[in-house]
Structures are given as structure tokens and as C-alpha cells.
Amino acid sequence: MTYDFSIVLGYWQALLQGLGLTLKLTLLCAAAGSALGFFVSLARVSSIKPLRWISTLYVEFFRGTPVLIQLFWFFFCLPIAIGTDISNFVAATLSLTLYTGAITSETFRASLKSIRKEEIDACIALGLSRISQVLYVILPQAILRAIPTLLSNFVSLFKESALVSAVGMADLMFVGQNISSNIARPVEVLTMVALIYFVVAFPLTRAVTVVERKMLAKLAI
Amino acid sequence: MLRAAAFARHLRSKEVVTTMNKIMSNKTATQEFATAGSQYKTAAAGVSGQPLVRISNLHKSYSPTVQVLKGLNLDMAAGERLVVIGPSGGGKSTLLRVMMGLEEVNSGSVNFAGQEYICADESKQKTKINLDVRKQIGMVFQHYTLFPHLTILQNLTLAPRKVRGESNASAEERGMALLTRFGLGAKANAYPNQLSGGQKQRVAIARALMLDPKLMLFDEVTSALDPELVAEVEQVIMQLAEQGMPMMIVTHDMWFAKNIASRVVFCAGGVVVEEGTPDEIFNAPKHERTREFLNRVFHI
Numbered sequence: 103m104t105y106d107f108s109i110v111l112g113y114w115q116a117l118l119q120g121l122g123l124t125l126k127l128t129l130l131c132a133a134a135g136s137a138l139g140f141f142v143s144l145a146r147v148s149s150i151k152p153l154r155w156i157s158t159l160y161v162e163f164f165r166g167t168p169v170l171i172q173l174f175w176f177f178f179c180l181p182i183a184i185g186t187d188i189s190n191f192v193a194a195t196l197s198l199t200l201y202t203g204a205i206t207s208e209t210f211r212a213s214l215k216s217i218r219k220e221e222i223d224a225c226i227a228l229g230l231s232r233i234s235q236v237l238y239v240i241l242p243q244a245i246l247r248a249i250p251t252l253l254s255n256f257v258s259l260f261k262e263s264a265l266v267s268a269v270g271m272a273d274l275m276f277v278g279q280n281i282s283s284n285i286a287r288p289v290e291v292l293t294m295v296a297l298i299y300f301v302v303a304f305p306l307t308r309a310v311t312v313v314e315r316k317m318l319a320k321l322a323i
Numbered sequence: 324m325l326r327a328a329a330f331a332r333h334l335r336s337k338e339v340v341t342t343m344n345k346i347m348s349n350k351t352a353t354q355e356f357a358t359a360g361s362q363y364k365t366a367a368a369g370v371s372g373q374p375l376v377r378i379s380n381l382h383k384s385y386s387p388t389v390q391v392l393k394g395l396n397l398d399m400a401a402g403e404r405l406v407v408i409g410p411s412g413g414g415k416s417t418l419l420r421v422m423m424g425l426e427e428v429n430s431g432s433v434n435f436a437g438q439e440y441i442c443a444d445e446s447k448q449k450t451k452i453n454l455d456v457r458k459q460i461g462m463v464f465q466h467y468t469l470f471p472h473l474t475i476l477q478n479l480t481l482a483p484r485k486v487r488g489e490s491n492a493s494a495e496e497r498g499m500a501l502l503t504r505f506g507l508g509a510k511a512n513a514y515p516n517q518l519s520g521g522q523k524q525r526v527a528i529a530r531a532l533m534l535d536p537k538l539m540l541f542d543e544v545t546s547a548l549d550p551e552l553v554a555e556v557e558q559v560i561m562q563l564a565e566q567g568m569p570m571m572i573v574t575h576d577m578w579f580a581k582n583i584a585s586r587v588v589f590c591a592g593g594v595v596v597e598e599g600t601p602d603e604i605f606n607a608p609k610h611e612r613t614r615e616f617l618n619r620v621f622h623i
């Protein structure tokens with residue numbers, strides 16, 4: 103059997119559309135998820151106990167169950183629970199956002215913890231109020247420190263978003279699968295799809311290393 | 324460690340020695356020092372005869388077994404430069420941290436310019452701090468504490484803007500003037516990681532001065548530095564001394580202690596063991612413990 107990769111080129115428009123949806127979903131869930139994760143991380147270090155409990159439960163639950171089940175639950179169970187239909191786009195966005203929220207909240211929590219105690223002493227010595235300490239010293243540094251890990255979180259999200267093909271969303275994975283079974287060329291098509299994922303993810307993972315080095319240098323003391 | 328100190332001594336620039344000589348010639352007339360055209364008039368000590376700082380019967384333990392301050396008493400007059408020496412673990416940092424409102428105390432109180440501003444409320448096991456009084460005191464730490472995400476100038480202007488509501492323009496103008504005075508004008512827009520340790524500590528001093536403190540606390544501000552960077556930081560402290568800034572300095576650098584102090588306090592085991600003029604403490608210590616400590620320090 104000979105392989106003919108040029109055959110895949112004939113489907114470039116469909117693949118591009120699939121990639122477009124994958125990217126759209128990734129960007130949307132990365133943005134909404136990290137915003138959510140940021141507030142959840144604050145809740146987890148809050149002095150209000152119930153807030154800490156609820157946020158911890160949420161994070162542990164979403165970190166401790168397969169993303170595929172979360173996705174299925176939002177797609178199949180939530181409509182039954184609330185008695186209205188929801189589209190697969192809404193189900194996918196909801197579940198991936200909540201998943202990303204849980205993951206990134208851990209990233210933010212680690213970066214919040216990494217603020218040096220000595221700097222807080224200096225804040226107090228300078229008479230900065232608690233609010234000012236948080237707004238001008240703690241949060242800006244925590245966010246900067248979180249950036250490299252957040253980028254890795256986004257790369258993982260980009261790859262894991264392939265799961266949404268399981269609820270019939272026409273993302274890159276779904277399109278690839280369809281083409282490959284239609285033309286019975288799994289080797290060429292699936293290899294090409296893998297390559298497309300790689301071509302997008304690889305520069306991002308490289309960027310993580312670069313940003314990390316820059317950030318470490320900048321925030322070193 | 325001692326070798327490093329000796330090296331640092333060797334490296335001290337002429338300038339430091341000149342500053343030092345000026346200060347030393349003034350040493351006998353502390354009052355004159357404080358008033359003679361000085362920038363930092365000790366206004367806080369307006370009421371004559373009253374100490375600038377009064378520390379009364381301070382007790383502090385970190386845990387039931389770790390008792391650090393055991394009834395410490397200390398007075399500091401206006402215009403004094405008090406140097407606190409003593410073995411490590413003796414509670415010197417804890418004392419300064421308590422004065423800065425960074426630690427709770429078990430009992431005792433601290434007065435500043437006649438106002439009690441730190442006081443243990445033993446019934447509630449809480450320490451009451453009068454922030455308005457406390458804000459008249461500035462402190463520089465042993466560790467680097469500049470905010471790494473802010474430029475040098477932003478490090479200086481943050482507190483004046485957020486604590487006092489000073490305008491950005493006015494804070495920047497004062498900040499630039501201070502930086503220029505400390506030879507750091509060119510670094511205004513650099514970030515802390517681009518500075519040497521000595522420069523960082525000078526910026527930390529400038530940052531504290533931005534709030535116009537009436538008293539400065541220095542806790543071993545040169546001990547984290549490479550020996551060749553010690554002099555530039557000590558020189559800045561010397562300049563401040565020359566301008567009449569009251570200060571309390573914890574240091575292991577006996578050369579510096581000897582030359583900047585108007586009074587030396589030997590603190591060990593959580594109490595003041597002995598105090599006196601630099602001459603008294605370094606040349607004729609009365610207590611065995613002081614002698615022992617000084618022998619150890621000076622015996623290279």
C-alpha cells in the first residue's frame with residue numbers, strides 16, 4: 103500500500119474550518135476559565151471558611167474526574183436536570199471553562215503563595231493598607247508569575263478540546279475523523295490532523311519556556 | 324565572615340571616612356547636631372526632656388518555649404543614633420519588628436514622642452497599634468524587599484501615592500531628587516533585578532525616606548551584601564546621620580557601629596545587658612557578657 107498525502111490537501115477548507123472552531127473554543131474557554139480560576143484562587147485563600155470549602159470542593163471535583171465525563175454530563179445530563187435543551191457548543195464551552203477554571207485556579211494559587219513574606223513586611227512598614235498591598239504588590243506579581251504556567255494550561259486545553267468531537271462538534275478532530283472514514287485514508291488524514299495540532303501547539307510550548315525565563319529574570323530579587 | 328568584614332574595612336572609600344570624620348567631630352554635641360541646619364529636625368521630640376522612643380518591659384515569645392524578649396527596657400533621646408549590637412538570636416530583629424508593628428507582643432509597650440503606640444492588651448491577647456504614630460517610623464530590612472515588578476522610581480512613589488494620596492507628579496519629583504542625591508538618578512526606570520545589592524539597599528533607604536520618617540530603623544542592612552558593596556550603603560546612612568536623622572541601627576559591623584553611634588546598646592538574651600557611649604562599650608565594657616561578645620567579634 104502506498105501513501106498519498108496530497109489527497110488530504112483537497113480537504114484543506116474543511117480542516118481549516120475545524121481548526122477555526124477548535125481555536126475559537128480554546129480561546130473562549132481559556133479566557134473565561136482563567137478569569138474564573140483567578141477568583142477561585144482568591145476564594146481558596148480567603149479567610150471566609152464557607153468560601154474556602156466550596157471553592158476547594160469545586161477544584162478537587164473538576165481536577166479529579168475525566169474531562170470526557172464532565173463534557174458528557176453537561177451535554178446529556180444537564181438538559182434533563184434543567185428541563186431545557188442546550189446546544190453542544192454551550193455544553194462544551196461550559197464544561198471546558200469549568201475544567202480550565204479548576205486547573206488555572208491552582209496555577210494562580212501557587213503564584214499567590216510565591217510572593218515573599220519579606221515584601222509584605224515592607225508593605226506594612228510603608229504603611230500600605232491591606233487593599234493596597236493586594237492591588238499593587240500581591241496581585242500584579244501573582245499574575246505575572248502565573249503567565250508561564252497559564253500558557254501551558256492553555257496548550258493542554260487546546261489538545262484536550264479534541265474531546266468535544268465526542269458530542270458532535272465539528273472541531274478539527276471531528277472533521278479529520280469524518281474525512282478519514284469517508285475516504286478510507288486514516289493514515290494520511292489522521293497523521294495530517296496530528297501535525298496540524300502539533301504545528302499550533304509547538305510554538306506555544308516554546309513560548310512558555312521563553313516567557314518563563316524572562317519572567318524569572320524579571321521577578322528575581 | 325570576619326575576613327569579609329576586614330576586607331570591607333580595607334575597601335572603604337575616602338569619602339566615607341570624610342563623612343565619618345565630620346560626624347565624629349560632632350559626636351559630643353548631639354543637640355547641635357540635630358539643629359545645625361539639618362534637614363531632619365527632630366520635630367517629633369518637641370517636648371524637651373522626653374525621650375523620642377521609650378520601650379517599656381517588652382515581652383515577646385514566638386511560642387511557649389521560644390521566649391525572645393524578656394522584659395526589654397530602652398530609652399532613646401531625640402537626635403540620637405543608637406546602635407544595637409549583640410549575639411545573633413538575641414532578639415535585635417524582633418525588637419525592631421515590634422517597633423514597626425510587625426509582631427505581636429505579650430506584654431509591655433512602646434512610646435514614640437510621648438505617645439504610646441504599641442501596647443499589649445493582655446486581656447484580649449492582642450497588640451494595639453496606633454498606626455498614625457507608627458507611620459512616623461521607617462525601616463530598612465536585612466533582606467531585599469524592593470517590589471520586583473515595579474521600577475525603582477515606582478518603588479519610591481507607591482507608598483506616598485497610596486498612603487498619603489500624594490500626586491504622581493509630586494511623588495516622582497521628590498523621588499527623583501532623592502535618587503539623584505543617592506547617586507541613583509540613572510537607575511530611576513530600571514527594575515530591582517538590574518541593580519547590585521548595594522544599590523538595592525540604597526533604594527530601600529530612599530523608599531523609606533519618601534514618607535518623611537521621624538525615626539529610621541536599620542536591621543543589618545549590609546549583612547546580605549558582598550563586602551565591596553557595604554561601604555556605599557553605610558555612606559548613605561552616614562549622610563542621613565549627618566543631617567540629624569534619629570536612627571536605631573542593628574549591625575554586626577563593629578567599625579561602622581563605633582563610628583556612627585552616639586550610644587551603643589548591647590542586647591543579649593532578650594534584654595539590654597549594657598549601654599553606653601561607643602567609647603565605654605568598646606573600650607571599657609562593664610559586663611562579662613559584653614566583654615565576651617566583643618572578644619569574639621574582634622578576635623579574628
Ligand SMILES: Nc1ncnc2c1ncn2[C@@H]1O[C@H](COP(=O)(O)OP(=O)(O)O)[C@@H](O)[C@H]1O
Pocket residue numbers: 385389391409410411412413414415416417418
Ligand atoms: N517568626 C519566628 N518564629 C519563631 N521563632 C522566631 C521567629 N523569628 C525569630 N525567631 C527566634 O527568635 C530568636 C531571636 O531572633 P531575632 O530577633 O531574629 O534575633 P537577632 O536579630 O538578634 O539575631 C531566635 O532564636 C529566632 O530563632
Ligand SMILES: [Mg+2]
Pocket residue numbers: 415416417543
Ligand atoms: Mg537579626
